[in-house]
Amino acid sequence: MCGIVGYIGNKQAAPILLGGLEKLEYRGYDSAGIAILDGEKITMEKTKGRLKVLSDKIHGGEDLKGTIGIGHTRWATHGAPSDINSHPHLSRNGRIALVHNGIIENYLQIKALLESEGYTFVSDTDTEVVSHLIDYYYNGNMIDAIIKAIHRIEGSYAFGIISVDHPGELFAVRKSSPLIVGLGNGENYIASDIPAILSHTRDVYFLEDNEIVWIKGADVKVLDVYKHEVKKEVFHVDWDVSAAEKGGYEHFMIKEIMEQPKAIEDTVCPRIQGGNIVLDDIKLTKEQINSLKKIYIIGCGSAYHVGVVGKYVIEKLTRIPVEVELASEFRYRDPIVGKGDLVIIISQSGETADSLAALREAKVRGARVLSVVNVVGSSISRESDDVLYTWAGPEISVATTKAYSTQLQAMYLIALHIGINNGKISEEEKEHYLAEIQTIPSKVGKIIEDVAPLQNYASKKYGSKDIFFLGRGLDYCVALEGSLKLKEISYIHSEAYAAGELKHGPISLIEDGTLVIALATQDSLFEKLLSNIKEVKARGATVFAIAQEGNTEIEKEADFVVYIPKIDNLFAPSLTVVPLQLFSYYVAVNKGCDVDKPRNLAKSVTVE
Numbered sequence: 001m002c003g004i005v006g007y008i009g010n011k012q013a014a015p016i017l018l019g020g021l022e023k024l025e026y027r028g029y030d031s032a033g034i035a036i037l038d039g040e041k042i043t044m045e046k047t048k049g050r051l052k053v054l055s056d057k058i059h060g061g062e063d064l065k066g067t068i069g070i071g072h073t074r075w076a077t078h079g080a081p082s083d084i085n086s087h088p089h090l091s092r093n094g095r096i097a098l099v100h101n102g103i104i105e106n107y108l109q110i111k112a113l114l115e116s117e118g119y120t121f122v123s124d125t126d127t128e129v130v131s132h133l134i135d136y137y138y139n140g141n142m143i144d145a146i147i148k149a150i151h152r153i154e155g156s157y158a159f160g161i162i163s164v165d166h167p168g169e170l171f172a173v174r175k176s177s178p179l180i181v182g183l184g185n186g187e188n189y190i191a192s193d194i195p196a197i198l199s200h201t202r203d204v205y206f207l208e209d210n211e212i213v214w215i216k217g218a219d220v221k222v223l224d225v226y227k228h229e230v231k232k233e234v235f236h237v238d239w240d241v242s243a244a245e246k247g248g249y250e251h252f253m254i255k256e257i258m259e260q261p262k263a264i265e266d267t268v269c270p271r272i273q274g275g276n277i278v279l280d281d282i283k284l285t286k287e288q289i290n291s292l293k294k295i296y297i298i299g300c301g302s303a304y305h306v307g308v309v310g311k312y313v314i315e316k317l318t319r320i321p322v323e324v325e326l327a328s329e330f331r332y333r334d335p336i337v338g339k340g341d342l343v344i345i346i347s348q349s350g351e352t353a354d355s356l357a358a359l360r361e362a363k364v365r366g367a368r369v370l371s372v373v374n375v376v377g378s379s380i381s382r383e384s385d386d387v388l389y390t391w392a393g394p395e396i397s398v399a400t401t402k403a404y405s406t407q408l409q410a411m412y413l414i415a416l417h418i419g420i421n422n423g424k425i426s427e428e429e430k431e432h433y434l435a436e437i438q439t440i441p442s443k444v445g446k447i448i449e450d451v452a453p454l455q456n457y458a459s460k461k462y463g464s465k466d467i468f469f470l471g472r473g474l475d476y477c478v479a480l481e482g483s484l485k486l487k488e489i490s491y492i493h494s495e496a497y498a499a500g501e502l503k504h505g506p507i508s509l510i511e512d513g514t515l516v517i518a519l520a521t522q523d524s525l526f527e528k529l530l531s532n533i534k535e536v537k538a539r540g541a542t543v544f545a546i547a548q549e550g551n552t553e554i555e556k557e558a559d560f561v562v563y564i565p566k567i568d569n570l571f572a573p574s575l576t577v578v579p580l581q582l583f584s585y586y587v588a589v590n591k592g593c594d595v596d597k598p599r600n601l602a603k604s605v606t607v608e
């Protein structure tokens with residue numbers, strides 16, 4: 001999940017690489033490095049710590065001269081963050097420099113082979129074997145050496161490579177790790193993701209597995225492993241560069257929370273036309289819908305939590321059984337899935353390694369795969385039978401907010417689409433649901449209009465050691481996400497429980513002053529939740545509750561209440577999650593945490 005970037009052109013490469021890496025820091029940020037090719041010499045600087053440390057060390061790139069280079073921002077897998085383990089890695093004679101995103105699974109085997117050939121290693125990384133391996137196979141032709149090397153290695157990779165033997169050239173290749181080529185005017189780029197190059201060009205190639213990029217001067221070639229040239233389609237990025245900038249906010253996270261009304265509207269509204277759901281990109285026929293036996297929803301992290309909401313919603317509206325599963329479990333448990341089943345993969349990045357592997361597993365077994373993806377052209381979107389894009393725009397903060405919210409909308413759209421087609425939703429219900437879903441953007445807008453009470457409450461509670469989230473039904477699903485958000489960015493221990501489970505264990509953890517966040521937006525479960533609040537209060541807990549407007553009875557029990565606007569209970573998660581995001585954000589800010597780049601986490605988890 002590291003970020004890689006490369007430049008070849010006639011400008012000084014180092015400042016461009018640093019600029020690109022800054023946009024990729026969300027992928028990992030424990031060390032950074034760049035290597036520049038200047039004629040027949042490679043100069044390199046790399047260091048443990050944030051990109052800023054590297055940038056200061058080389059005076060914003062001024063110290064490294066040359067117009068071709070590669071850069072890397074690291075999320076350590078093999079070998080602790082250190083100067084020596086940082087990328088780029090050089091071949092033994094220093095003639096090749098390479099950056100890598102991914103994991104080389106058989107690196108120990110290759111290392112042993114290379115050691116027996118006299119190679120010595122300076123780092124603990126898996127990556128270093130690849131720079132030596134390319135050197136080992138190099139016989140005057142770099143493309144041949146790269147092809148031989150990728151045949152030998154197992155795992156996932158996106159590599160950027162330069163060599164003193166090829167002074168005007170830049171090479172790259174990928175498998176199961178994202179890589180794009182940015183096409184400029186007389187200058188070209190490689191990068192893990194679009195924001196890294198967006199200030200320079202909007203025209204990109206998305207690379208498929210094992211496609212090799214060979215850029216010589218201004219000439220870009222993409223080759224397959226048989227060295228045949230592959231004709232690539234240029235994808236024009238039409239979103240605004242400012243979408244990936246902070247735009248006056250202190251953090252990306254708060255900016256992205258505030259963008260939710262628009263993101264939800266962009267995801268939902270174009271898909272409601274003439275009183276109907278129109279999902280142009282979904283080719284699933286009415287017959288296929290009517291013969292669906294089972295639906296699986298699969299994701300990781302917050303995407304999995306969306307799936308938990310999706311299960312409740314899809315089962316209710318379609319009466320088709322739904323199983324929701326973590327991708328990392330599904331892929332290895334020999335699941336009973338096949339023809340007649342629909343597998344929905346949810347992923348913001350579209351590159352999460354476990355989700356991609358689960359997708360492949362489902363396809364091999366004959367299921368139809370529909371993905372809900374935010375990043376256009378990502379691996380998961382390309383390998384799915386159908387894609388429903390969430391139009392959240394680029395999400396930079398590691399902790400997801402607007403992607404989660406738009407993924408929720410995708411669940412509603414899919415449920416409505418299937419339920420209308422299989423006759424489980426009546427005309428009257430359809431009208432009601434379509435009207436309700438379209439109120440979500442303005443209701444989220446209302447919640448974010450006045451953040452002061454939550455900001456104030458967070459400033460009193462940021463010292464908490466443990467925080468528990470309780471809910472029933474859909475509130476439980478949202479509690480899972482609220483708890484994850486809080487622990488991710490504030491490092492406060494937190495757990496989410498189905499409130500009915502309280503007496504089966506968690507109540508023993510409640511003591512004087514423990515903060516319990518109780519979600520009570522579901523009318524049919526409101527009284528039950530009130531009882532649970534009383535139970536924790538009786539054991540000394542302080543309760544922060546979220547309820548629907550009008551349910552003021554909750555004030556008798558809770559110490560602090562936030563109301564969400566009235567909405568059909570089915571859609572309440574879209575509103576309930578917002579105060580939870582804001583609370584987590586302000587707690588983390590009060591604690592002085594690095595909100596957008598929480599420790600040990602990365603946004604795009606492209607390794608298992």
Ligand code: G6P
Nearest residue numbers: 300301302303347348349352400
């Ligand atoms: C990481 C991110 C989470 C995200 C999860 C799945 O853990 O920090 O915010 O939910 O990966 O990512 P995906 O891109 O597949 O949605």
